[in-house]
Amino acid sequence: MPSIETTDLTKRFGDTVAVETLNLTVDTGTVFGFLGPNGAGKTTTMRMLTGLTRPTRGRGTVGGADVTDRDALRPHIGYLPEEPPLYDHATAYEQLEYAAGLRDLDPTVAKERVDSLLDRLDLPPEDASTRISDYSKGMRQKVAFVQAVLHDPSVVFLDEPTSGLDPRAARTLRSLVAELADDGTTVFLSTHILPVVEEVADTVGILYDGELVAEGTPGELEQRAETGETRSLEDAFLELTTDEERVDVDADGRAVATEQRDG
Amino acid sequence: MAEAGWLGHALRMGWFDFRRSARAMREDTGRLVLLAGGVLFPTLLLAGLAVLFVPELRGSDVDFALGRSARGSFALFWLFGTFMLAQRTTAAHREPVADAFVLTTVSPRTAVVGGVLAESLRALTYALPVGLLVAVATAYAFSAPVSLFVVPLVGGLFVASAVTAGRVLGYTAAWLVATVPWVARHKTALGIGVVVAFFGGYTLLQVPQLPVSVSPALLGVLPVGWLVDLVAVGTPVGWSPGHAVGGVATATTVLLGGGWLAERIATSLWFGEPVDVTDTDDGPPTRPATDRRALERAVGPLGVPVVSGPTRAVTEWTLLRARREPQRLNFLMIPVFGGGSALGNLLLQGSVSLAVLGPVTAVLAAWAVGAAFGLNPFGDEGAVLPSTLTAVSGRAFVRGLVAPSLLFLPVVAVLTLVAAVGGGHGPPVALALTLVACFLTVVGAALAPLVGMWFPRFSAIRIGNSDGVRPPRLLAGALHVALVWVPGAALVGLVVAPELVRLVLSGVGYVPALLLSLVARGGEVAALAATLTGVGETILGLPLPAFRVGVGALLVLGGLLVARAALGRAVRRFDRYEVH
Ligand SMILES: Nc1ncnc2c1ncn2[C@@H]1O[C@H](COP(=O)(O)OP(=O)(O)O)[C@@H](O)[C@H]1O
Ligand SMILES: [Mg+2]
Numbered sequence: 001m002p003s004i005e006t007t008d009l010t011k012r013f014g015d016t017v018a019v020e021t022l023n024l025t026v027d028t029g030t031v032f033g034f035l036g037p038n039g040a041g042k043t044t045t046m047r048m049l050t051g052l053t054r055p056t057r058g059r060g061t062v063g064g065a066d067v068t069d070r071d072a073l074r075p076h077i078g079y080l081p082e083e084p085p086l087y088d089h090a091t092a093y094e095q096l097e098y099a100a101g102l103r104d105l106d107p108t109v110a111k112e113r114v115d116s117l118l119d120r121l122d123l124p125p126e127d128a129s130t131r132i133s134d135y136s137k138g139m140r141q142k143v144a145f146v147q148a149v150l151h152d153p154s155v156v157f158l159d160e161p162t163s164g165l166d167p168r169a170a171r172t173l174r175s176l177v178a179e180l181a182d183d184g185t186t187v188f189l190s191t192h193i194l195p196v197v198e199e200v201a202d203t204v205g206i207l208y209d210g211e212l213v214a215e216g217t218p219g220e221l222e223q224r225a226e227t228g229e230t231r232s233l234e235d236a237f238l239e240l241t242t243d244e245e246r247v248d249v250d251a252d253g254r255a256v257a258t259e260q261r262d263g
Numbered sequence: 264m265a266e267a268g269w270l271g272h273a274l275r276m277g278w279f280d281f282r283r284s285a286r287a288m289r290e291d292t293g294r295l296v297l298l299a300g301g302v303l304f305p306t307l308l309l310a311g312l313a314v315l316f317v318p319e320l321r322g323s324d325v326d327f328a329l330g331r332s333a334r335g336s337f338a339l340f341w342l343f344g345t346f347m348l349a350q351r352t353t354a355a356h357r358e359p360v361a362d363a364f365v366l367t368t369v370s371p372r373t374a375v376v377g378g379v380l381a382e383s384l385r386a387l388t389y390a391l392p393v394g395l396l397v398a399v400a401t402a403y404a405f406s407a408p409v410s411l412f413v414v415p416l417v418g419g420l421f422v423a424s425a426v427t428a429g430r431v432l433g434y435t436a437a438w439l440v441a442t443v444p445w446v447a448r449h450k451t452a453l454g455i456g457v458v459v460a461f462f463g464g465y466t467l468l469q470v471p472q473l474p475v476s477v478s479p480a481l482l483g484v485l486p487v488g489w490l491v492d493l494v495a496v497g498t499p500v501g502w503s504p505g506h507a508v509g510g511v512a513t514a515t516t517v518l519l520g521g522g523w524l525a526e527r528i529a530t531s532l533w534f535g536e537p538v539d540v541t542d543t544d545d546g547p548p549t550r551p552a553t554d555r556r557a558l559e560r561a562v563g564p565l566g567v568p569v570v571s572g573p574t575r576a577v578t579e580w581t582l583l584r585a586r587r588e589p590q591r592l593n594f595l596m597i598p599v600f601g602g603g604s605a606l607g608n609l610l611l612q613g614s615v616s617l618a619v620l621g622p623v624t625a626v627l628a629a630w631a632v633g634a635a636f637g638l639n640p641f642g643d644e645g646a647v648l649p650s651t652l653t654a655v656s657g658r659a660f661v662r663g664l665v666a667p668s669l670l671f672l673p674v675v676a677v678l679t680l681v682a683a684v685g686g687g688h689g690p691p692v693a694l695a696l697t698l699v700a701c702f703l704t705v706v707g708a709a710l711a712p713l714v715g716m717w718f719p720r721f722s723a724i725r726i727g728n729s730d731g732v733r734p735p736r737l738l739a740g741a742l743h744v745a746l747v748w749v750p751g752a753a754l755v756g757l758v759v760a761p762e763l764v765r766l767v768l769s770g771v772g773y774v775p776a777l778l779l780s781l782v783a784r785g786g787e788v789a790a791l792a793a794t795l796t797g798v799g800e801t802i803l804g805l806p807l808p809a810f811r812v813g814v815g816a817l818l819v820l821g822g823l824l825v826a827r828a829a830l831g832r833a834v835r836r837f838d839r840y841e842v843h
Contacts, residue, residue, distance in 0.1 A: 013843075050653050052842040070652070070838060077653060085650035087580075089587035093557035101576025102654040107556060129557070147650060 003028040003155050003186035004049065008058035011044050018044040020210040021058065026188060026203070028154075031181045033201030033218075034190040037241050041210040042190040043082055046157045049188065050079045063154050063186075078153035082160050084144035092118070092128040092135075092143045096150060103151040110150065117146045121172055137164030145173065155186045162196050174200050194233050204233070208241045265372035273373045277380025280360055284385060293718075293737035298389070306392040313400040320404040328501025329492055331483030338488025339468055339479050344425040345432065346461050348382065352433020353440075354590065356382070358533060371530040375430065376522060382426045387418070394418045401498060409497035417493050420514040424487065427521035434528040441537040451589055466607075486513035558583065570666050573655045577663020578670075581636050584643060585667070591643075594734040595631045598744055602627050621683030621693065622755035625700035628678045630747045632671045633707020637664035638715040638735035638743060640833075641840065645733070649842050657837035661712050661830055668708035675700050688759070695758045702819065703754070707747045709826035712833040714743050716840075750818055757818075761811045765803060768814070772799025 004026040011019040019041040026032040036042050047053040049062055051070040060067040063076030086095055093114070100110035118128055121142040132140065141164050149156055158177070162170045177187050177200050191197060197204055198218050206214040206221070214221055214236070221236040266272070288295055359365040359374040366374065387394075398414035401407065436457075439446045446453060467477045482488060489510030495502035559566075562582040567575055585591060606623050609615045640660075644651050651660065679700040683693035718739040756764040776795035783789040805813075 047649075047842060050649075052649055052652055054841055071656060074653060074656070079649060079653050081649045083646050085647045087584070087645065087647050090561075090583060091557065094561050094583065097556055097558045098576050098580045099650065099654060101558070101579070102573050102651065102659075104572045 001028050002026060004032070004060070004062050004188060006049075006058065006060040009045070009048060009055050009060050010057040011041070011048060011053065012056045017210050019048070019207075022207075022212055024205065024212070024215075026186055028186050029181055029184045030202040031177060031187040031189060031200050033197030033204040034188060034207065035192065035194070035197060035204060035237060036190070036207035037192060040207040040241075042207055043159055045207070046079070046081075046159050046188070046190060050077055050157055052079075076154045078148040078151065078156045080144050080148035080156075080158045080161055082163075084140040085147065086132050086140055086144060088133040089131060091131055092123065095132060095143060096147055099147045099150055105151055113150060113152075114146060117149070118142070120176065121146070121169065138166055138169055141165055142169065145176075149176075149180065149185075153185070155188065156180060158187065158189045160191055160193075161189065162191065162193055170196070194237060198233050206237060206240050213240045265370040269370055269373040270376070272369050273376035273380060276359075276365070276369070276373065276377030277384065280377065280381035281384040283360065284381070285388075291737070293741065297737060297741075302389055302392055306396060309393060309396055313396060317400050317404045321406070325405075325499040329495055329503070329506075330480075332478065332480040333483075334488035334491055334506065335479040335482035335485075336488070337491040338482040338485040339465075341421060341425055341485075341487045342482075343465065344386075344421075345428045348386075348426050348429025349432035349436070350458075351382070352430050353436045354593075356430075356433070357437045362533070366533055371533060372526045374533075375526045375529050379423070379426050379430055379522065379525070382430075383419075383423050386422045386426060390418060390422065401494070405498035405500075407497035410494075413493050413496050417490050420511065420518075421490060424514040424517040424521070427518050427525065430525045431521045431528065434525055434532055438528050438532045438535075441532060442535060444538045447538055486510060487517070490514060562586065565670065567666070567670070570662070573659035574662045574666065577655065577660055578666040581643075581664060581667050582670075585636060591734060592635055594638075594740055595635060598740075599627050599631050617686045618688065618759065620686035621679060621688050621696045622752075622759050624682035625679045625696045625755050626703065626748055626751040628675045629700045629703035629751065630707055630744065632668050632675050633704050633747060634711055634735075634740070634743050635671075636667040637708065637711035638739050639720055639733060640664055640712050640715050640837075641719040642715075642721045642733045642735075652837075652840060652842065657834035660837050661833045664712045665708045665830070668704060668711075672701055672704055675704050692758060696755060699751070699754045699758060702822065703747060703751045706750075706822045706826045707743070710746055710829045711743060713829040713836070714739050714746070716833055716836045718742070750822060754815065754818055757811050757815045761807055764814065765805065765807070765810050769799040769802040772796060772802060 002025045004024060006022050006024045009019060009022040009024075010017070022045060024032075034042050034045070044053065048055050049060055049067055051067055051073045054068060062073060065072035065076055067073060090098070096114045097107075097110070100107070100114070115125075118125075123139060123142050127135075127139065128143075132143065135143070141161065145158070145161060148158065161177075162173055165173060174196060177189065181187055181200075181202070187200075189197070189201070201218060204214075204216065204218050204221055205212050218233055222233055288298065356378060359378055369377075394414060398411050401414060402410040440450050441447070468479045468482070486506075486509045489506040490513075491510070492502040492504075492507035493510060496507065558576070558579045562579050565582060567578050567582075570578055602623065606615075606619065609619075610617065641648060676697050679697045680693055683696045684690075688696070715735055718736040720733050720736045720739075722733070753764055756767075772795045776792045776799060779788055779792035779795065783792055
């Protein structure tokens with residue numbers, strides 16, 4: 001059963017098309033890697049799927065709830081935005097308690113979950129009870145991640161979750177993502193860091209200029225790269241997201257651009 | 264050490280910063296309107312006076328010489344400006360704008376001088392219309408063209424020296440907070456102490472009606488005040504060259520010496536390691552064994568009774584924000600101090616009796632408590648907003664914003680009761696005023712979220728400073744003031760002086776009738792004017808007890824309905840709010 005489904009999901013900002021007729025299906029308990037260069041429309045897509053922005057056109061459902069119905073959507077989702085949603089003058093404990101309170105979680109259960117997650121991510125209690133203003137980017141990212149998964153949502157949206165993390169924390173995060181999926185959580189993960197996706201994603205979608213230019217398992221995408229011996233996801237990514245590479249040959253044998261792009 | 268060509272860099276930095284703030288100002292309509300009013304009003308007032316008196320003065324004999332009291336008043340004005348500028352320094356200009364870039368690119372001297380320059384340009388922009396008027400009027404009145412030169416000179420010296428002195432004091436205060444743990448821990452109390460002491464002293468010097476007042480002539484010994492002698496150069500007003508030279512020398516000394524000092528203090532402030540006091544006011548940095556929750560501990564000793572669930576989380580979070588960043592609440596000072604000081608003046612002049620204390624406290628305290636927490640809900644959430652929107656319902660969120668104000672209801676009640684009894688009202692009136700104050704608090708708290716959602720402020724007041732505070736938009740504040748003060752004044756009026764309310768209300772008929780009758784030439788307009796006069800007469804003829812009860816009930820009912828509608832709309836606005 002799909003957890004996330006979109007039909008012709010589109011978002012325009014004035015004349016800018018941020019996301020164009022996106023058709024996606026993500027199955028329950030899988031990790032979907034959403035790849036794309038900066039400005040491709042990943043964040044906009046996530047905001048539509050979390051109910052934070054209304055689609056200009058098209059439909060989307062997450063956990064069976066329509067993305068325009070925030071009340072119905074709320075219990076199913078957890079969201080880690082690009083900018084960690086934290087208040088600088090609070091401590092991590094206070095911040096996470098606020099998040100748990102908003103979700104009306106049982107305080108004892110929430111506390112246990114916070115402690116175990118922070119422990120997994122190597123954020124000791126001494127740090128968790130100091131103000132977030134003193135945190136490094138990586139520490140913030142950890143707290144924000146815990147905040148997103150605290151209530152054990154059925155679908156988690158992670159926007160560039162590994163940015164600012166050191167290699168060890170990034171690896172821990174990857175294994176946490178895999179664990180979430182094993183427990184039946186659907187993970188929608190956007191990134192432009194390919195190894196993250198290679199390791200944890202069951203399926204990958206590549207977004208370029210608002211359009212989904214490829215979709216498949218990491219293995220399938222590697223097969224599609226035609227740049228010589230080394231076939232990697234990186235090759236596929238670069239090939240699919242460069243204007244020069246996106247050429248077709250028309251009937252007369254001349255190379256033409258696949259599509260006209262304005263601006 | 265400053266880099267080569269630092270003065271040029273500082274000039275460019277100052278000009279750039281000035282243009283940046285001018286642009287920010289232009290984009291904030293509410294501030295711009297207020298500012299324009301603040302500049303235009305004194306200019307027009309002064310222009311009116313000039314039109315009246317300057318032709319009289321022209322050519323007449325002036326038998327007046329500048330003395331200690333003129334110099335003292337001028338010095339007092341300088342001290343006042345310096346204090347305000349020092350406050351601005353600690354509040355908003357502790358570091359240069361975009362400090363990470365500036366401090367790695369130019370020397371502290373350049374940054375300090377650039378900041379002084381930008382601030383002076385801002386101050387001079389406000390002072391320009393008045394300054395120009397004074398220069399022209401003086402030159403014309405005394406046929407003294409030299410005034411066209413000396414007035415701007417004195418204005419420039421005055422502003423630049425006050426800005427520099429303000430920076431020295433402001434940096435010093437910030438440095439003390441950054442390096443002395445005791446100061447850091449008690450900075451809010453100390454700050455209030457300094458403000459109260461300064462304004463106390465200022466009042467002693469300014470209000471001769473006080474039993475212990477001090478004449479400003481006392482300050483005539485301060486040589487900054489002697490600058491005023493320079494203004495009189497070329498006019499028949501008696502001035503002393505010694506004082507004029509002394510004034511210029513002092514201003515120059517303040518400028519150069521202050522600049523030197525400011526550079527040193529600022530360097531230590533910007534590059535020094537600040538003391539860490541977060542642990543001491545948070546308890547030990549490990550999880551205490553008690554099962555009190557972290558948020559609960561953070562807002563203690565205040566407790567949040569009754570509410571639970573998500574609403575409680577929002578309530579505690581709102582209180583935590585107010586406690587951790589009390590600067591958020593500074594905006595409350597403007598109307599409260601404005602209203603309070605106007606009242607103080609009236610009391611001192613004896614134009615009103617102490618009896619107004621109760622009604623005024625009822626409205627001011629109720630407004631302040633109602634406006635304190637909910638006037639910028641989206642902006643206050645800041646980066647947390649996407650999380651909040653995806654985690655909580657609009658209903659719980661809005662209720663959580665209103666609850667903190669209700670928590671302070673007892674404070675409003677006690678203040679009003681004490682003020683009313685202190686002002687000489689009997690228990691029934693005092694009790695009625697207290698009830699009105701509580702009612703106004705509830706209505707004000709219910710209106711705040713919607714008003715704040717209409718006019719949110721997302722960017723910090725200081726561009727380029729990530730942890731600057733985001734007070735409510737001026738427009739939001741002004742609208743909320745109007746929505747609470749006008750019906751509030753009517754309600755307290757009904758309690759203490761219903762006949763006055765009846766008179767004011769009858770103006771609904773009389774005033775348009777009067778205006779119409781001015782333009783009317785018989786016919787329908789005159790008939791309408793007569794009808795409106797009739798309306799005014801009818802209102803004025805209403806029996807007082809009936810008027811009191813009727814209008815009172817109408818206001819209370821209306822207030823409750825509006826409050827309910829506002830809450831509902833705020834909930835819907837939250838539920839439909841989109842993040843871009
Ligand atoms: N609020 C907005 N107003 C106008 N344009 C926007 C807005 N948000 C995003 N965009 C545009 O939409 C496109 C996609 O942006 P985004 O979703 O942030 O990309 P990504 O997350 O993949 O880097 C970009 O061209 C961006 O400029
Ligand atoms: Mg993005």
